[in-house]
Amino acid sequence: MTQRKTRVAVVFGGRSSEHEVSCQSAKSVLPHLDPDRFEVVPVGIxxxxxxxxxxxxxxxxxxxxxxPTLRNRTDVxxxxxxxxLKDVDVVFxxxxxxxxxxxxxxGLLELGGLPYVGPGVFASAAAMDKIFAxxxxxxxxxxxxxxxxxxxxxTTLTLDEREHLGLPVFVKPSRAGSSVGISKISDWADLDAAIFEARQHDPKVIIEAAVPNVREIECAVLEFPDGHxxxxLPAELRPVAEGVEWYDFNAKYVDDSYEADIPAKLDDDITAKLREMAVTAFRALDCQGLSRVDFFLTEDDELIINELNTMPGFTPISMYPKAWEATGIDFGTLLTTLIETAIARGAGLR
Ligand SMILES: Nc1ncnc2c1ncn2[C@@H]1O[C@H](COP(=O)(O)OP(=O)(O)O)[C@@H](O)[C@H]1O
Ligand SMILES: [Mg+2]
Structure with a gap:
């Protein structure tokens, strides 16, 4: 007797400014899902x-x-x-x-009693909000x-706040991603315009001191079906083009101004510390399943946690699957692990 395959709904697209990135993630995930185990139901939003x-x-x-996009489809x-999501076993x-x-x-999936890949309601909301995170x-x-x-x-920063931060600063929507709505400013005269820009995406805005000569290191965290x-291994994103200041939307998806070192070239003690901190951060936000923890390494070799991404990119150039590949888990095995962990966790409070 052959067992029925696990029916996985891959939900992609969506209402955020990262719609296209999500479509691209789905495009690269689908062909890597093990056809012997999974029956895939693509669900577009x-x-x-x-x-x-x-x-x-x-x-x-x-x-x-x-x-890729669902933006201008007239046949929806x-x-x-x-x-x-009727009759699916698990949702990605x-x-x-x-x-x-x-x-x-x-939250919708919790209400429906459906298991799903990735962190729950609280961790997802907390990690998405840079201020709360x-x-x-x-x-x-x-x-x-x-x-x-x-x-x-x-509407603006007080003098004390400006002094506390110093210039340059990054002005960001608190709840966005893929660098959309973010400005780096080196003159307070540009602050109001930067806040206005961030507010196109979120009324909540965070303003951060820029870390000078920062190195950007990302670490992929994964939960296995037995709960461990x-x-x-950490990966580094390094600017390679002339005059590139930070990792903006174009650098992420369009041009070749950044290259990745996977694994990152770091001293063993920094690598070990960073991996431990990544797991501590994952637990601090009560994450489950997966998260990519993004660090800044300062000129003095100090580690700062920039943010956690609870559903990082899964495009062919994305760091989450690439970092696992470099650590010995190929894309297909990674996806199987994510789905099996979701099923093992089940639905409901845990
Ligand atoms: N405080 C900072 N110091 C230096 N660079 C920063 C800082 N904050 C953001 N950046 C740059 O902006 C990029 C996007 O910021 P990030 O907070 O990661 O937003 P997103 O959620 O859109 O990825 C970072 O990858 C980095 O290149
Ligand atoms: Mg980021």
Whole structure:
């Protein structure tokens, strides 16, 4: 007798500014899911929030940045989420950013009693919100950079806050990703415009002191079906083009201004410390399943945690799968592990 395959809904697209990145993630995940074990149900969410079956991520038109998109589809037959997820065993919410990576779809799946890949409602929401994530990491004694949370009502920084931060600063939407809405400014005269830009994406804004000559190191954390958690070898993102200042949207997905060292070239003691800190941060935010923990390494070899991504990119160039590959877990095995961990965890409070 052959066992029925596990039916996995891969939910992709979504309403956030990272819609296209999510479509690209789905495009690279689908062919790597073990066809002997899994029956895949692709579930697309349009930028307008319509759910639809029958959208093949590998047959999507290219949109912004030459990434696949559901943006201009006129053939979408919208259905209810419950209908789209009917009869599935487990859900892979491959959504990045708001309305996906932030606890919202996780809440829907909890209500429906469906197991899903990745952290639960609280961890997803906390990690998505750079302000809350930093507060929790700080409370756990983990190092974060200097920052000011700009209240929804506040329009600018006070003189004291400016002094505390110093220039340059990064002005960011608290809940976004893929570098959208972020500005680096070196003159306070540009602050209001930068806040305005960040608020196009989120009324909550965070302003951070820029770390000079920063090295950017990312570490992939994975939970196994038996509950143990491991950190991958760290990977470094290094600017290689002239005049590149930071890892913006173009550097991430469009041009070749950054290269990756996988694994990162670091002293063994820093590597060990970083991997341990990644797991501590994962637990501090009550993550489950997976997270990519992004660090800054300062000129003085100090580690700072920049952020956690609870549903990091899964594109062919994405660091999460690449870091695991370098640590000895290939893409297919990684996806199987994520799904099996989700099933082992099951639904409900845990
Ligand atoms: N405090 C900082 N100091 C130096 N560089 C920073 C700082 N904050 C952000 N950056 C740069 O901006 C990029 C995007 O910021 P990040 O907080 O990771 O936002 P996102 O969630 O969009 O990835 C980082 O990868 C880094 O290149
Ligand atoms: Mg980032």
């Amino acid at each position: 349009t930028p307008q929030g319509q759910w639809a079956l029958g959208m093949d991520p590998n047959a999507l038109e290219a949109g912004a940045g030459n990434l 037959v919208a259905i209810e989420p419950g209908q789209a 919410p491959l959504l990045h950013g708001a309305w996906g990576e932030d606890g919202t779809i996780q 930093k507060k929790i990491l700080q409370a756990e004694g983990l190092p974060v950079g200097r920052f000011v949370a700009l209240d929804r009502a506040a 958690v491991e950190a991958s």
